[in-house]
Amino acid sequence: MTNAAIAGVAIAIVILLLVALPAVYFEPPPPGFLESVLLTAAFGGLAAAIALTPGLAAAMLARKRWSALAQVLYIPAVVPPTSVGVLLLASFYIPRSLCIEGVEWSCGVAAFVSGHVVNKPLGILIAMTIMALPLTFSIYDGALREERAEVFLKSLGYSGLRLLFAMMRSLKTATVSAFVFAWVRSFGELGVLLVFASYPPTASIYIYNVWLIYGVGPAVGASLTVVAVVFAVAYVVRRWLSR
Amino acid sequence: MALEIxxxxxxxxxxxxxxxxxxxxxxxxxxxxxxxxxxxLLDAVAGVYRASGRVVACGRDVSSLPQEKRGLAYIQSIPIEPPGRVDKFLRDVAKLHGTENQIGEVVTQLGLGHILARASGFSTGQRQLINLAAALLTKPCAFLMDEPTSHLDWINKKKFLDIVKSLEKPVLYVTHDPLEAMYIANSICVMDNGQLKKCIPNTPGGLEIYKRAEELLT
Known part of the structure; x- marks a missing residue:
């Protein structure tokens, strides 16, 4: 009963502050909403899937000699997301600086970065993947503390990528949790995208812009619709993947 | 061929x-x-941790080899969920070791036929038998088993132990259960503070109680 009461209070507070009270201002979101949600869903899903393998590999590493090194994957969760955006931008602008200083080979890279990465779909994918890494790493790290799947599979002769993929399927619950959590989290990612890849607009950028241009009502409408859609899809996906 | 440490x-x-x-x-x-x-001890023999000394399996020194190349199948107390469907998992393992033609025999021996097409929803006992089936298909030099029956009920425990007894391979088996030890062991070693204090040949004293339990529960 105590557990239910504590959970009930937490749920009630979240619903009250993030759903019930703001709903008073609800107005339909302006055009562009569906596109931004679909874009976020697609890129968030892809980024979550990509982040699974390095997250698991780092978690396996963390169980061995390189535990401190593996913690590096927490960096995107430690520094503010806007800082991650600034750091990414700084990294991807290095070829441009080199090009200006006359290093020829870097000019092609710089052109590719400005043409295909910064404020482009590939940039969104990179940013979302970076932000998903701490989640996949920490979920797998927790799962591996409970189970020594790696030890058994290695003794069967599994190694390299074959081992990683077998582990991923064996730790199915953790894999589903990591994927769904990283995907859901991608909808809330604003800071890094605002700085590094604000175009095409994802759901968070869209809501931010709507708030700036149209005010609270349409922004609340867009936010609550995103909550409803993501909540429903995440639930269905989790049930389906956990079969 | 013996497993030598x-x-x-x-x-x-x-x-x-x-x-x-x-x-x-x-x-x-x-x-x-x-x-x-x-x-x-099992981890050190398996190569999970790098230990000094010699581990000889199938007549070759495997001490410097990584875990996946030692030819030692390591069954643990918490069996892993098979990565995907059971039949596919067993096929993958068999392919790695060229034992595809033995899948049917192993499946029959362990009674896994009815769960081959499944990928989830296994009991712990079923998972342990699937793990053992995969281990058998690797044709290992020896088996390392760390309390493999600790999560099994009596019937599954007896079934598992009888299979272990029929393996005809070196088995280094860890357990807390002295009855289990007496039931399957050819010799029993006592470990304390990181050292083997003594090893004694086993007399089949534990057999009777297992037989009585089996009569009671079947």
């Missing part, structure tokens, strides 16, 4: 594992209290 040493924090010599020709059961080093 010589001058095996491993330090982990303040714990020090030291086994001067152990030859596993049949089923050697290691018993001991919590924290005595039983699992660490």
């Amino acid at each position: 010589e001058k095996l040493e491993l330090k982990r924090g303040s714990f020090h594992l030291r086994v001067d010599r152990l030859e596993v020709n049949s089923i050697v059961v290691v018993v001991g209290r919590n924290g005595s080093g039983k699992t660490t």
